[in-house]
Each structure stands twice: as C-alpha cells, then as structure tokens.
Amino acid sequence: MSSTIIRGGVPSLRLPPSATASAAGPGEASDRAQATRHAARPAADHSWFALFALTRIGAVLAAVALLIADAATVGDLGLAAVASGWACATIVAYALRPALQGKLVAWVLDAAAVLALIAASGDWRSAVYLLALTALIFPATARSPSLALAFGVGFTAAYGALAAAAEGGLHWASTAGLETFVAHLLVPLLVVVALAYAAALMRRLRAEQARGNALAVEAERRRIGRELHDSAKQRVHAAGLVLSSLDPAPAVRQATDELECAVADMDASVADPGLPQQERTLSAQLTERVRQLDAVADATVTLEGAAPELPPAVTSDVYRIAAEALTNAARHARASRIETVVAVDDGDLCLTVRDDGRGLPPTVRPGTQGLRSMRARARALGADLRIVGGRGGAGTVVELRVPR
C-alpha cells in the first residue's frame, strides 16, 4: 500500500510516469522530447542534404569549367562527363534513399569514387578536388563526432597516399609546392571538424527545443488544472450544493448526478493530460491501468476477459468506475490479490473488481468522494452498480453491469 500525500494533502498512489498528474511531469516530458527528437531527425538530415546537393553541384560545375577552360583534351572531357555523372547519381541516390546518408558503406563508396576521379585526373592538385571534399558532408554530420573524425583522418590519409603515388610525385623541392600539398591535406580535416561541431550543436539545440516545448506543455497543463480547480470546479460544487438542497425530484437527482460526474471528469482529465481516452478501447485502458497498479501496489493485480466495442462516452465512464474501484482496492484494502474481470453476459457488459482485502469500513468516512462518484457515474450510464464489502478477509466486490 503506497498511499501517500504529495504536498498538502491530495491522494496519490505512486504510479509510474504518465499515470498520475503529479508524477507525469519529468517522465512524460522526456517521452515527448524523445518523440520530438525522432521527428526532428529527418529535418536535420534534410538541411545537410541541401548543403551536400548545393556544394556538389557547385563543385562539379567548377571542375567542368576548369577542365574545359585549360586546353581541354579528350581525357579531360571524359573526366568532366564522369564527374558530372557521379555527382548527379549520388545526389539522386541520397535523395531517394535518405537512409543511405547515415550508411558507412555509402560514404566509403562515394569517397573511393571521388578519390578515383582525382587519381584519373593525374594530379593531386586536381580540378575535382572540391568535388572530393563534398564526400565528407554526410560522414561529418550524420553520426557521432568521433566517427566523423575517424572518417576524416582516413580520407586525408588516402588522399595523401594517392598524392604520393601520383605520376610526378610530390614537389618537395619547392616551398610553395609543399605548402600547397599541406593545405590540400589539411582542408578535409578542417571540413570534417567544422561540420561535426555544427551538427553536434544542432542536435543539442533541437533536443533543448523539444525539452522546452515539453516543459511549456506541462506548465500549461498545470495552469489549466489550477484554473479548473480554483474556479470551474468551485462553481460546479456550488451549483451541486444548491441543487441538492431542493426536493429530490427525479430531474433534480439526475442533474446532481451529472454535476458530480462533471467534477470527477475535471479531476480525471487534469490527471490524464492529453491522453485521448475516448479514442482508446476500454480493454486497452484497463490493461494499462492494471499493469501500472500491479507494478506499484503490494497486491497482484490481474485482468481477465476483453470488452466489446463501446461508444466513447460509455467507455470513459466505465473505465473511470473501474479505475476508481482498482485504486481503492490498491490503496485501502490491504489486499494480496485484486482481480478484474470483464465479460459480456446476455449482451450486457459486466465488469467485476474483486479483492481479498479487509473489506469496506463499517461507516463511510466523511469526505469520501470516490464511491459517490462511482455511483453517480453508474446512474448516469443507466448501469447497475453493486459494491459489496465483506469483513475479516472476505474482501470487497465491485460489480458493474452496463445494459446493451
């Protein structure tokens, strides 16, 4: 029994995140943040893809211009054609299969191809050098910074080896030649480090944004909850009080029941924020509630049977009656076993919550609202609710029968 107060006297079982309003905060916020992060992934890839496509087109145009401008040979024209073809093919491939942007195989293949183009051009100070640099964009941004750095080092080493092996070798003799070589060697590393840093910052920014959004949602929910409690609920209580002082004609009774349900609805909708209860089936909601209680209560909580399709309004009332019965059993009954059975009998929905605890107290405690709101809901549904509490280990049975 983990009945507890959290600040100033409101009942709450310690439930897993998202099960209670009080505990919903952090857990749910991180769930939401995660969801948003997953959603943000393609967007991030999108902007890196734009950079890739633009720089690759620019680089290939520059390469073609350089190859043609300087006394073009047949070999140069062929190289220009192959480079353009490879650039177009990679852009199309990455666009059609965005998953490739994070694949090491794709990176290696692309890097090998552009280095081969440099080799084919016969000089490490190649016209296709810029094109080769664009092969670093996805390796630098798509995965972890350490992988990015490793790939950058590998690329530079391969390029250096290529340059050393190229026809004519390195121009160690002149300082200018050495300088050019070192610059060519360092540029890929710089590109990788800068892009990896930018990508890491962007990932962090997105995560912070998602967290900020989740916190804002949580704050808003609390504000609405407070407003509901401070104003709307007080008015409904006042209306219920005035109404209940009148002669108990059937119409007055019905109106009073509805007001009690309204208060219970307000409590429930604040406690279960944003859960589209109406859109979930009764069985799904019950399964989740039973699982939550089983995890936190001392008793073993079980669910048998499945509920048929019900109208949303009925689903929500039946669920709340069941949830109240389960919470009461877990919180007050000192039971070792709580069974929930859902069945269809002659077209009626029958729901039973049975425990082997200490039964109901001889007199209902002042201020007990749970049983009352269960009864009010049952009346509003036109359902039959029986609550039988035995003493001395006989436990409590709550039976709800909702007519077809």
Add this chain to the structure above:
Amino acid sequence: MIRVALLDDHPALRAGLTTVLQAEPGLVPVGAAGDAAAFWPMLHRTRPDLVLLDYHVPGDSTLALCHELKSRPTAPAVVMYSAYADASLGVLARLAGADGVVHKGARAPELFETLRRIHAGEQLLPPLSPSAIAEVAGEVDADDRPLIGLLLHGTPTREIAEVLHQDPKTVRRRIDGLLRDLAREPVLPTA
C-alpha cells in the same frame, strides 16, 4: 439555532452556501469572507458558533488560521471544507485542531447533518492511518516531529510549551510555521 460563518475564496461557493444555509431551519449564515484579511473582522463582528473553512484559500494557510482560531478561549467549532479528500487531510485537520472535514461535493442534507453533529460536540474527521501520519511526519523537520505527535494527541499549546520547556509564544510560532509548511499548494488529484 446554529450561527455559521464562512471563509471561501470563491464567490459562487459563498453565495451557494449562504443560500442553502438560509433555507435550512436551525442554521443561519451570519457572514462570509473571501480571504483571511476579511475573515477576522467578520469573526469579531458576528461571533459565530461554527466556522466553515475552505481548505485551500490561495495565499493563506487555512491550517494555521484554523489553529489560531481554535487556540482562542471562546473558539467556535471549525469545519474544513475541502475539494480534496484523502487520508492525510485527516492528519492535517487534527494538527490544526479542526472538529470536522466535509467534502465540497457533499450534498446539502449531508452538509447540514455534519454541521449539526459537530455543533453538538461530535468530531467528524477522516480516520487516522499510520501511513498518513508517517507521510506527514516525513514532510517536516525532525525537530518538529514531537510537535506533530503532541498536536495529534490534542495537547493544548500551553502544555506543549511545558513539555518542550519552551515559551508558549515560541511554541505558537513553531506550530504556525509548521502548519504553513504543510499547507502548500495541493497537487492535482489523480484519476
């Protein structure tokens, strides 16, 4: 004839309570205040037999106010009127010296019955559970735990002061601080 004074921050509830109390024979609403500042002058003016205190008045600690009210020589009966109900409320109401707790969802006949019984001298508080006491005790400083025990026992402030070898004024200040700490913003109720 039971003269009832109200403290509730919401005008709708003040109006509603006043209406139903006026209609009920034997009960007379003598005044209604919306906050602690308006409450004390109203109390002195009307001298009610019974005070119905909203458990949660924003900005005020109703628990501390209740205890202050009950430590007066001619204290009226005090009923906490709460939109929440749970085991800890039984502990908190006892600490503050209240005579009863009524849920705001209670229907008029039930409310009248409770007010009459409490005026007749009964105590209508939710039962104390050891776990609720432990929870409340866990919320306060270790120094204040003996104070909780003494208050739950119904020990008057003067005797508490003797037991603790402290000045009654100091004890009163400590109790006040304790009740203010305990009556913080309530969390939203669970489903």
